[in-house]
Amino acid sequence: MLTRLGIGFLWLLHFLPLPLQAALGNGLGRLLFLVARERRQIALTNLRLCFPQMRESEREALARRHFQAVARSYLEHGLCWWAPPDRIKKLVRIEGMEHLRAHAGKPTILLVPHFVGIDMAATRLALEINTVSVYSRQKNMKIDELLYNGRTRFGDQRIVTRQEGLRMTVRLLRTGWPFFYLPDMDYGGRDAIFAPFFGVPAATITGLSRLSRLAGAVVVPVVAEMLAGGAGYVVHIGEAWQDFPGASVEEDTRRMNAFIETRVRKIPEQYYWVHKRFKTRPPGEPGVY
Numbered sequence: 502m503l504t505r506l507g508i509g510f511l512w513l514l515h516f517l518p519l520p521l522q523a524a525l526g527n528g529l530g531r532l533l534f535l536v537a538r539e540r541r542q543i544a545l546t547n548l549r550l551c552f553p554q555m556r557e558s559e560r561e562a563l564a565r566r567h568f569q570a571v572a573r574s575y576l577e578h579g580l581c582w583w584a585p586p587d588r589i590k591k592l593v594r595i596e597g598m599e600h601l602r603a604h605a606g607k608p609t610i611l612l613v614p615h616f617v618g619i620d621m622a623a624t625r626l627a628l629e630i631n632t633v634s635v636y637s638r639q640k641n642m643k644i645d646e647l648l649y650n651g652r653t654r655f656g657d658q659r660i661v662t663r664q665e666g667l668r669m670t671v672r673l674l675r676t677g678w679p680f681f682y683l684p685d686m687d688y689g690g691r692d693a694i695f696a697p698f699f700g701v702p703a704a705t706i707t708g709l710s711r712l713s714r715l716a717g718a719v720v721v722p723v724v725a726e727m728l729a730g731g732a733g734y735v736v737h738i739g740e741a742w743q744d745f746p747g748a749s750v751e752e753d754t755r756r757m758n759a760f761i762e763t764r765v766r767k768i769p770e771q772y773y774w775v776h777k778r779f780k781t782r783p784p785g786e787p788g789v790y
Contacts, residue, residue: 504643515579519592523731526573534568544568544774546789551699552769566770570727574617581624582651593625597738601630601679601721604741608718609679612709614761615686615773618725620651622736623681626723627655633673634681636660667712674716684709685761687780695783696754699762704781710753713746720745724764727771 514522534541544567548560555563580589601609611632613619626632634652639645652658659678661669674680687704695702713720722739746753765772779789 504641508643508647511576511579512583514576515583518731519577519580519733520731522577523573526576527569529576530569530572531565533572534565537568540775541568543777543790547774547776547778550701550779550789551765563770564774567772567774570617570771571773571775573727574620578620578651581620582647582654586628586655589625590628591733593621593734593736595625595629595736595738597740598629600738600740604719604721605630606677608674608677608716609741610674610709610712610716610718610720611679611681612720612722612757612760613681613683614724614764615683615776616725616727616764616768616771617773618727618734618736618771619683621727621734622723622725623652624655625734625736626681627652627658630679631657631659632681633659633661633670633678635663635670635683637663667708667715671712671715674712674718679721680712680718682709682712684757685778686776687778690781693781694751694754696751696758698758698778699765701779702783702786703758703779705754705758707750707754709757710746710750713753722760722764726768 514525517525541564544564545560548555548564552560552563580592584592601611611626613622623632623634636649636652639648649660652660659673661673670680684706688706690704692708693704693706696705697703698705709720712718719741721741724737724739726735726737728734742756745756747756777790782788
């Protein structure tokens with residue numbers, strides 16, 4: 502019942518002008534910062550590790566802005582799921598589409614870090630190209646159906662389950678399907694190495710390098726930016742990386758983290774700090790959360 506009410510609320514919200522949705526999201530974010538104690542502490546811990554030079558008051562102010570951005574992204578999900586194509590195109594601008602079209606039909610990995618506008622970027626790109634992405638089934642069947650339908654409602658998007666794994670992804674990449682790849686969460690030590698992220702060893706999956714090698718794929722970075730005041734979103738598509746993959750998987754993984762770090766510094770309040778990015782520690786090191 503609560504799930505249906507929540508979905509109905511988001512459906513109603515998506516009819517509102519985006520500036521009004523943004524104002525509601527900012528208000529919700531202020532409230533969540535006060536009541537969501539565990540997530541608040543995770544975000545503050547991440548910011549302390551990544552920005553030790555900041556004063557504590559500056560980190561707290563950044564965390565408050567982050568909660569507002571996260572809450573906005575949640576409330577604005579209704580646009581991804583129900584808004585018509587014309588409205589999405591109006592609200593979400595793409596910069597650098599030529600960098601992606603230059604590799605049309607060739608194995609291409611879209612490197613998409615976890616900024617709060619990531620789902621809006623996926624929805625907007627689905628109006629331009631077909632991609633393949635990995636999907637984790639949700640325990641709540643209603644939410645699972647909503648997320649799956651939202652990801653596939655435009656074009657001919659391919660969803661690969663984690664059970665289908667690497668083999669299916671490589672097969673699709675080789676046949677010219679761009680892979681919408683999210684590489685920067687802590688999935689544990691399996692298939693990961695410790696690479697620096699803001700100077701802190703972070704368990705980082707090595708899939709970007711391995712997939713690029715297996716499929717002969719180029720890497721095109723994609724960063725989603727949420728604009729202030731409900732002015733919309735911008736999807737920044739960069740040029741394909743040169744000299745990638747490099748000499749080793751370790752070198753490639755460090756390069757990936759360094760790139761993400763530079764983009765985080767531009768819009769730090771929009772990176773997904775409520776995730777336990779440093780949950781897995783090197784042997785002998787204590788937990789940080």
